Amino acid sequence: MNVVDTRVPDARAPLRLLKVVPTLLCGGTENQVMALCRSLNHGRTDLEMACLRRLGPFVKEIDDRRIPLAEYPIESFYSLNALAQQAKFARHLTRRRTQIVHAYNFYGNVFAVPPARLAGTPVVIASIRDLGLYLTPMQKRVQRYVCKLADRVLVNADAVKDWLVRDGYAPEKIVVIPNGVDVSRFSAPREPSRLRCELELPPDVPLVAVVSRLTRLKGLEQFLEAAALVGQRFPQARFLVVGETPPHDPTYLDDLKALAGRLCIGDRVIFTGLRSDVPALLANVTVSVMPSLNEALSNALLESMAAGAPIVATRVGGTPEVLTDGKTGLLVPAADVPSLATSIARLLDAPILAAQLGRAARQVIEERYSITRMAATTENLYRDLLTRHARKTERRGIRHERAARETHGQWLGTLTSLVDRPALPIAEPACSVHVVTDDAEFLALEAEWNETVERARIGHPFLRHEWLRTWWECFGRGCRLHILIVRRGGRIAAIAPLLSDTTRSYGISIRRLRLLHNDHTPRADFIVAEQPEESYRAIWKALCEQRDRWDVLQLSQLPEGSPTLDTVSSLAAEDGCLSGVWPSGDAPYVRLAGNWDEYYSRLSSKFRQNVRNRLSRLTRLGEPALETVIDGAALLGAREDAFRLEASGWKAEAGTSIDSDPAVHRFYALLAERASQKRWLHLLFLTVNGERIATSYGARYGNRLFLFKTGYDPAHAQCSPFKLLIYFAVRHAFAEGLTEVDFLGDAEPWKLEWTPTTRAHHWLFVFANTSRARVLHHAKFRLAPVLKRWRA
Structure with a gap:
C-alpha cells in the first residue's frame, strides 16, 4: 500500500x-x-x-x-x-x-x-x-x-x-x-610579471583579455577590430582571447585568427585556448573585456569582477544589472567598435581609475553575488x-x-x-514563421542563413548573410529589421529579408516593408530553399497578419526568372491587394560558351581593333597583366588601392565614389574583410610594370564572375585601362572554366560592347487593402505614367 x-x-x-x-x-x-x-x-x-x-x-x-x-x-x-x-x-x-x-x-x-x-x-x-x-x-x-x-x-x-x-x-x-561566484577562488595576490613571463612578454606589457566560450554572439570579431584601433595608440599592448570553440562550430577559431591577420595584429593577439587558471589570469590582466552581442548574465563578467579586474562590457542583457557604468566598470553599446576601443584605451590611460573600478567591482560580488x-x-x-x-x-x-x-x-x-509498439509514421511538420527584429538574433543566424542560400541554389553572393549583415550595419540607420524566417521541422525553408521604415511618396506618408536593398546591392529577392508554394504562402500569410503595420511592400531588383514576382503578385490578388511592377535595369552578361578565341572573334572588328590599339599603347609603357587578390591580409592592403582608383577622375568630382560617403566606404571596407574570409571576393587589378592602374571589385561565386565598383587611373586614359582590365578578366574567366561573367548594373554602352545579352530586373510593389494604399497605387501606376507621357 x-x-x-x-x-x-x-x-x-x-x-x-x-x-x-x-x-x-x-x-x-x-x-x-x-x-x-x-x-x-x-x-x-x-x-x-x-x-x-x-x-x-x-x-x-x-x-x-x-x-x-x-x-x-x-x-x-x-x-x-x-x-x-x-x-x-x-x-x-x-x-x-x-x-x-x-x-x-x-x-x-x-x-x-x-x-x-x-x-x-x-x-x-x-x-x-x-x-x-x-x-x-x-x-x-x-x-x-x-x-x-x-x-x-x-x-x-x-x-x-x-x-x-x-x-x-x-x-x-x-x-x-x-x-x-566562489569568491575564495579569486583571492590570490596579483603577480603581473608571472603571467607575462609565461607568455614570454616584458613585465610591463598591458594585457587586454576576453575570457569566453568562442561563439559568434560573444562579440569577438568586434573585440579584434577594437584591438586594432587600441593597438595604434598602445603598440606594446597584447590581446588575449581565452576559451575554446563549441563542437558545432570548430572553424570559428580559424576565422578569428584569420581576421587578426587581416587587421595586421596577428602578432599581438594570443589565443590561449581553454585554461584552468582563470582566477589567476584575471587577477593579472590590465583590462578585462566583455564584448557580447547578446547575453543573459555572463559568468566571465562576475569572475572578472571577483578578481578585481577593470572591466569594459557591452550594455546587453543582465550586464547593466550587475555592472554600473563609471562605478564598477565601463559600459558601451553592443557592436560599437569605436566606443569599445575608446573605453579600453581610457582604462589603459588611467591606471588609478582602473584600480578603483576593479576594487568596487570586487566589493559588489562579495556583497551580492557570492556562490x-x-x-x-x-x-x-x-x-x-x-x-x-x-x-x-x-x-x-x-x-x-x-x-x-x-x-x-x-x-x-x-x-x-x-x-513498445511499432513506430507509426510521423506527419510532416507544418511551416512556422518567425519575425526577426533584433540585430543579435540576425547575427546568430549566419550559419543557418548561408546554408539556406546554398540549398536554394542562389547563384550569386548578394543574399548571403555576410553581404546583408554588412549592408544593414552600414545603411540600416532609421530602419528596423523585419526578417521573416519560415521553418519546416526546425530547418529554415525560406527567408524574406525585409526591413520596415517610413517614407513619403507623392505627398503621402507611408509605412513600408522593403527588401534590404539600395544601389549597392545589384540583386535582391526572397530566399526559398524548399516547398516553394507552401513557403511563399507562409510568408504572405505572415505579412497579411501584420497588415496593420505596412501600407506598401516593396520588393526591389528582383532578377528575371525569380518566382517571387509572379507568386507574390498572385497571392496579393487573391486577398484583394493591388500590385504593380516597374522595370529596372537590364544587366549585361557574357555567356562563356566555347573558348576565348571563338568568343572574341564574334565581337565587332572595329571593337577588336580598338582593343588592339589600346593594348599596343599600354605595352609601350610596360608589361600589362591581370592581378587577382584573394587572400585576407593582401586583400586588405589592396583594398586601399582599389578605393584610390575608383575615386579617380569623374566619380570623385560627381560625388559618387566610395570615398564620397562614409557609409559607402564602410560598406565596401567591411565587405572586403568579411567576404575574404569566405574566399568569394576577388579584387581585380590591371597592372603595368607592377603599377595598379585599373580595378574592379569581383565576386567569384560558383562558376560565375560578378564585376562591380570599377575605376581606373585617368593618367592612363589614352590606353583605356578599364577596357583592357575587362579584356584580361574575361579571357582569364574562359581559361578558368567559368560559365558566365556578369557586369551587373545597367546596360551601359561599354558593357554592350562585350555582349548583347542582358538580364532584366523588376521592382514589385504590393499595396495593403486600405484606402491610403489604394490612393498611393492610383498615384504611382495610373496618374504618374499619364503625367510622364504628357510631359514628354
Missing part, C-alpha cells in the same frame, strides 16, 4: 533533489550547476544528477564526489526512444520518491519537466538562462508549454524574466536568482516550494493525493506500452 506523507517537511531532513542538464561540457550553465552542487549543504541535500549525454569534463568531478549520475541518451525528441527514456526517468522518480526535480536549459526542461509532473514529483523547477536566440520559434513554443507544467521557472537575470513575460510566461511563476548567497537562496526556494506543496496536499487530503498517484501510475503504464 502506498503511504502518502502529507506532513510539512522537516527543515532538517535531507532534500531528495535531482538536477537535470543536457551535457556536462564546460559551458556557463554547467559551471553554475557544478558550483551550486559544491556549495549546497550535503548534510541537508540528498543529491543525484541526470544528463542526456554523459559528456564533458565535469563527469569526472561528479564521479569523484560520488554523486549518482544517470544518462538518458536521446538523439532526437522526434522518436519513440525519447518517450522510452522519459518513461524510464519517470519510473526512477517514482521509485526513489524524489521530492524536487530541477532541470536546466531547453533540452533539460523538455526532457525532465513532463515526466516529473507525470510521476507526481512534488516540486518541479525549470531553468532558463539565456535570451532564446539559439531557439527556433517552434522550440520557444514547446518550452513555453513545458514551463507551464513547472512550479517555478528559475532565471538568472531580470532581462531574462522581462523577455519571458513578453513571450507569454506567467510573471508570478518566474523567480530571479543571479549567478554566483554561498546563491546556494542559500536556491535551497530556501526548494524548501519553500516543498512546504507549499505539503500544505496544499494536506488541505486536499490523503485520498485525493492517492488518487492522483494512481492516475500517474496509469499514465506511466500507458506510456510504457506505447513505446
Whole structure:
C-alpha cells in the first residue's frame, strides 16, 4: 500500500533533489550547476544528477564526489526512444520518491519537466538562462508549454524574466536568482610579471583579455577590430582571447585568427585556448573585456569582477544589472567598435581609475553575488516550494493525493506500452514563421542563413548573410529589421529579408516593408530553399497578419526568372491587394560558351581593333597583366588601392565614389574583410610594370564572375585601362572554366560592347487593402505614367 506523507517537511531532513542538464561540457550553465552542487549543504541535500549525454569534463568531478549520475541518451525528441527514456526517468522518480526535480536549459526542461509532473514529483523547477536566440520559434513554443507544467521557472537575470513575460510566461511563476561566484577562488595576490613571463612578454606589457566560450554572439570579431584601433595608440599592448570553440562550430577559431591577420595584429593577439587558471589570469590582466552581442548574465563578467579586474562590457542583457557604468566598470553599446576601443584605451590611460573600478567591482560580488548567497537562496526556494506543496496536499487530503498517484501510475503504464509498439509514421511538420527584429538574433543566424542560400541554389553572393549583415550595419540607420524566417521541422525553408521604415511618396506618408536593398546591392529577392508554394504562402500569410503595420511592400531588383514576382503578385490578388511592377535595369552578361578565341572573334572588328590599339599603347609603357587578390591580409592592403582608383577622375568630382560617403566606404571596407574570409571576393587589378592602374571589385561565386565598383587611373586614359582590365578578366574567366561573367548594373554602352545579352530586373510593389494604399497605387501606376507621357 502506498503511504502518502502529507506532513510539512522537516527543515532538517535531507532534500531528495535531482538536477537535470543536457551535457556536462564546460559551458556557463554547467559551471553554475557544478558550483551550486559544491556549495549546497550535503548534510541537508540528498543529491543525484541526470544528463542526456554523459559528456564533458565535469563527469569526472561528479564521479569523484560520488554523486549518482544517470544518462538518458536521446538523439532526437522526434522518436519513440525519447518517450522510452522519459518513461524510464519517470519510473526512477517514482521509485526513489524524489521530492524536487530541477532541470536546466531547453533540452533539460523538455526532457525532465513532463515526466516529473507525470510521476507526481512534488516540486518541479525549470531553468532558463539565456535570451532564446539559439531557439527556433517552434522550440520557444514547446518550452513555453513545458514551463507551464513547472512550479517555478528559475532565471538568472531580470532581462531574462522581462523577455519571458513578453513571450507569454506567467510573471508570478518566474523567480530571479543571479549567478554566483566562489569568491575564495579569486583571492590570490596579483603577480603581473608571472603571467607575462609565461607568455614570454616584458613585465610591463598591458594585457587586454576576453575570457569566453568562442561563439559568434560573444562579440569577438568586434573585440579584434577594437584591438586594432587600441593597438595604434598602445603598440606594446597584447590581446588575449581565452576559451575554446563549441563542437558545432570548430572553424570559428580559424576565422578569428584569420581576421587578426587581416587587421595586421596577428602578432599581438594570443589565443590561449581553454585554461584552468582563470582566477589567476584575471587577477593579472590590465583590462578585462566583455564584448557580447547578446547575453543573459555572463559568468566571465562576475569572475572578472571577483578578481578585481577593470572591466569594459557591452550594455546587453543582465550586464547593466550587475555592472554600473563609471562605478564598477565601463559600459558601451553592443557592436560599437569605436566606443569599445575608446573605453579600453581610457582604462589603459588611467591606471588609478582602473584600480578603483576593479576594487568596487570586487566589493559588489562579495556583497551580492557570492556562490554561498546563491546556494542559500536556491535551497530556501526548494524548501519553500516543498512546504507549499505539503500544505496544499494536506488541505486536499490523503485520498485525493492517492488518487492522483494512481492516475500517474496509469499514465506511466500507458506510456510504457506505447513505446513498445511499432513506430507509426510521423506527419510532416507544418511551416512556422518567425519575425526577426533584433540585430543579435540576425547575427546568430549566419550559419543557418548561408546554408539556406546554398540549398536554394542562389547563384550569386548578394543574399548571403555576410553581404546583408554588412549592408544593414552600414545603411540600416532609421530602419528596423523585419526578417521573416519560415521553418519546416526546425530547418529554415525560406527567408524574406525585409526591413520596415517610413517614407513619403507623392505627398503621402507611408509605412513600408522593403527588401534590404539600395544601389549597392545589384540583386535582391526572397530566399526559398524548399516547398516553394507552401513557403511563399507562409510568408504572405505572415505579412497579411501584420497588415496593420505596412501600407506598401516593396520588393526591389528582383532578377528575371525569380518566382517571387509572379507568386507574390498572385497571392496579393487573391486577398484583394493591388500590385504593380516597374522595370529596372537590364544587366549585361557574357555567356562563356566555347573558348576565348571563338568568343572574341564574334565581337565587332572595329571593337577588336580598338582593343588592339589600346593594348599596343599600354605595352609601350610596360608589361600589362591581370592581378587577382584573394587572400585576407593582401586583400586588405589592396583594398586601399582599389578605393584610390575608383575615386579617380569623374566619380570623385560627381560625388559618387566610395570615398564620397562614409557609409559607402564602410560598406565596401567591411565587405572586403568579411567576404575574404569566405574566399568569394576577388579584387581585380590591371597592372603595368607592377603599377595598379585599373580595378574592379569581383565576386567569384560558383562558376560565375560578378564585376562591380570599377575605376581606373585617368593618367592612363589614352590606353583605356578599364577596357583592357575587362579584356584580361574575361579571357582569364574562359581559361578558368567559368560559365558566365556578369557586369551587373545597367546596360551601359561599354558593357554592350562585350555582349548583347542582358538580364532584366523588376521592382514589385504590393499595396495593403486600405484606402491610403489604394490612393498611393492610383498615384504611382495610373496618374504618374499619364503625367510622364504628357510631359514628354
